[in-house]
Amino acid sequence: MSISTDARELQPELVRLRHELHQEPETGLQLPRTQEKVLKALDGLPFEITLGKSTTSVTAVLRGNAPHASATKPTVLLRADMDGLPVQERTGVDFSSKIDGAMHACGHDLHTAMLAGAATLLAERRDQLAGDVVLMFQPGEEGWDGASHMIAEGVLDAAGRRADAAYGMHVFSGLEPHGRFCTKSGVMLSASDALTVTVLGAGGHGSAPHVAKDPVTAAAEMVTACRS
Ligand SMILES: [Zn+2]
Known part of the structure; x- marks a missing residue:
């Protein structure tokens, strides 16, 4: 089956995971319940998993098994941020936050669920992968410098050598039509300083x-x- 067909089949499960994450948002660098949900989603998949020491990050490495993979096979890193914001949810949706004063108002619940979906799709295609994949589930994006904690703990070299490419993405509501994917060469997302x-x-x-x-x-x- 094609990857898009497989992705569509996963959709109900990913929507359920996203709703679970949305109902229990956590903020900052310590997201134990979110980490638990990520580990549950990865359970049974052939990833080498490392948990953060100073944060509740999750790093998961998938070894590509394609027959033509060389010793210098490339490594690609995919990153999703996992933290919510200190915002009171008043959307009225039936999967609203159950945590007073915290909400996934920036969409990181979607990012986390999407990377969990990518984990399943990639694991199913392990035998076709000519390189390794590092999944970076990052806490503390909302001003907590979570990425630097993970970098200090070695996420860029998690596969045993430096990642050749790293990809992050962000959902974007209200300004682009539903279903549109936007990108450009070079850097795209901003950082505050x-x-x-x-x-x-x-x-x-x-x-x-x-x-x-x-x-x-x-x-x-x-x-x-x-x-x-
Ligand atoms: Zn965000």
């Missing part, structure tokens, strides 16, 4: 603003210029 700039001016008397150096005007100009 902080920088500190000190703008020094020179004070003056209100009667002679033209001889002062107003740092507020300069700072405002800088903000506008940074956007272009």
Whole structure:
């Protein structure tokens, strides 16, 4: 059967998993109930599983068994973030969050379920895989730097050598039609960061603003210029 037919067959199970994840959202780096659900979804599949030490991450390696695979076979990493947000859910859907003050409001429940689905589809095709696959189930995406914890614990080399490529994705509601998949070459998703700039001016008397150096005007100009 084709991979899309197999994926469609998995759909009810993945929807159920997504709803379970949605009902029990966890935030930050410690997501024990989410980790439990991921491990249950991977149970019985031929993955080498490593759990995070400083977080509840899950790393799962699938060894490709294609007959033509060489010793230098490539490694591809697929990543899904798993954490929810400190948001009160008021959507009214029948699988709403049961945790007060926490919600999967960014769609990471979908990402987690999708990667679990990919795990099943890839495992079924293990004998056709010319390389290894690393699944990276990451906690703490929402400002907790979860990826760096996993990198420090070796996720990029989980298959025994550095991953040749890594893919992440994010669901996107409201701006694109249902069913559309968007991508581009190079980097695509943003990251937030902080920088500190000190703008020094020179004070003056209100009667002679033209001889002062107003740092507020300069700072405002800088903000506008940074956007272009
Ligand atoms: Zn997100």
